[in-house]
Amino acid sequence: MFNCYPSININITAVRDNYLAIKDYVSNNTVVSAVVKANAYGLNAKIISDSLYDAGCRDFWVAYLKEAIDIRTVLPNDANIYVLQGFDKDDIDLLKQYRLTQVINSIEEFNIAKGNGLDLVLFFDTGLSRLGIRPDDVDLLLPDLKDEKISYAMSHLACAEDIYSPYNLKQKQVFEEILSKIMDIKKVKASLSASGGTFLGPEYQYDMVRIGAFLYGIQPSPSVLQAKNVVSVKTQVLQRYSIQPGDGVGYGFTFKANRNTKVAIVSIGYSDGIHRKLSNIGKVLFYSNTGECYKSQILGNISMDLLACDVTTIPDECTCVGHEAVLLDDNYTINDMAAELGTVTCEVLTSLNYNSMRVHITYNT
């Protein structure tokens, strides 16, 4: 069968290396936990959880109870799995059965959870205005706190990617105030930061950092630590030809040639997760046998299954029919694509169509 299918390679070794790099980076007493929600940002939560457990990780975060039960199949009971969102009394039995820790996001959820012997994390909203116990509600918790098993009090920063944002310190101060009220009643560990916050320095790391983005190759800015690239996306050239000045390319002719232009038609499109917004913006890489890398410009609107790119100045032997065309790799990473798209790198990751039967997934270990 003509091997013209897109393929995604996920470098599990790089995920482990990124985990170990963070462990080296943070304070000695800070636990490095792994955020594997949304199927590990698309990359396969089971495979990644399994590999990180081997590397020493014992704490894993998911969004939903369903996701927690799924990764428990590969994680022994000495691994802690935290469920970030959604809780009702019907969940109590499953939480116990799979030895899961429930994150409590409101006083109402706390009142349902208390007295059931559950492992709990208390999540406080210190300014992000997303899920979390409101600062005004903290006093309502205190009377019932003593008898509960609270592994962590946690919060989450809104502007951690911007090291100069005054909100980082402001949220930290609100968090400290809440912590001190809690600590008056019982000693709990604290966690404030995900990848971004971790790089704000040791005073933001507390007892645990929750690392997702960096594990999967998302580069913090400024780059105090270099994330290894995890994801590559490749496909093939289906056709190549020259167009004349005035010829349009793709739906609506959003590109028109102003010179003789050699076009390669490449077997991937927006249904595979290459955002259509990369039309006339994104890049496709071609390599020579000796490893030289050539960057080609995407021409015209990206289609559902295909895109066109300008290979005029690239040696013919690198762009012939059947030759590999690279959408993402170490030389044009998810970070580069996100910058061109004007979105967060996490969205580039979660948008890739990992579960389509026509995209071939491979894992490097």
Next chain:
Amino acid sequence: MFNCYPSININITAVRDNYLAIKDYVSNNTVVSAVVKANAYGLNAKIISDSLYDAGCRDFWVAYLKEAIDIRTVLPNDANIYVLQGFDKDDIDLLKQYRLTQVINSIEEFNIAKGNGLDLVLFFDTGLSRLGIRPDDVDLLLPDLKDEKISYAMSHLACAEDIYSPYNLKQKQVFEEILSKIMDIKKVKASLSASGGTFLGPEYQYDMVRIGAFLYGIQPSPSVLQAKNVVSVKTQVLQRYSIQPGDGVGYGFTFKANRNTKVAIVSIGYSDGIHRKLSNIGKVLFYSNTGECYKSQILGNISMDLLACDVTTIPDECTCVGHEAVLLDDNYTINDMAAELGTVTCEVLTSLNYNSMRVHITYNT
């Protein structure tokens, strides 16, 4: 288990109704075929092909050979399945084994295919500058055409969504010239139009139209025919509270309240396929028990698993914790969301994360 998972409902009856509406609309002698590539734009190619076969459809288009083999499992041999892209000599046996028709996109592919007794479609590029036999290459085909089984000569319009575009007629003229050369040698049927071209009128419909977009609820403009909505996306409210003037919402605080604002936190995010670009733009719908519909504005940046919306002016009983929050339905369709995103409606469809274990998929038949 707290039922806080996003769910996608796919209305198969609406797909069938859209198919039957197109059959009514087109000329009597025009075959209506179904485009089910990219897993029927995400909606499940097998289920949709099966249902359309029952409704009388006998012609189905996919992008890849793999997709063709997949839908052959539900389509009897009297259904024609056309493979749009990628062809090599290694494919010949599989094409015969599964009784598939190969679309030929270049003179090189034709030279590999000829003499093997394959069912072929010849795809000509009449100006889109995507895949297809180049007009200059048509003469090279002619000597070998006589003995080949060519079911259709086809092309594809670049600007069919714009009924005023002069390129529609221009491409049609190029197509006619190619057809007349072919017809001098052998009689073949012709197909030029997908959904958009079909609505340009009978002279664009030829022997077959290839309908994808309209089947799945994508509304042509101008609306000569009303597409029934196919896709609904729903989830639930996880938390609700009020914020004060000056409070920010979500990462980077791209929304700041200028008055007391009631916020609902809803259990869906960009990893579920709700584009992050809908931040501060998109809508969430809430319904009262009596069916009144309230539109709420998304506030701040959409997160991976969550989003916030403004429910200040919506009756409390419609937005309480556990209440249904609607991202897409008949009152806010994929077409509406695409307009707000500034992309094609097809991308809204293919972006939804149908295969995530945390999204529950249901089918209405």
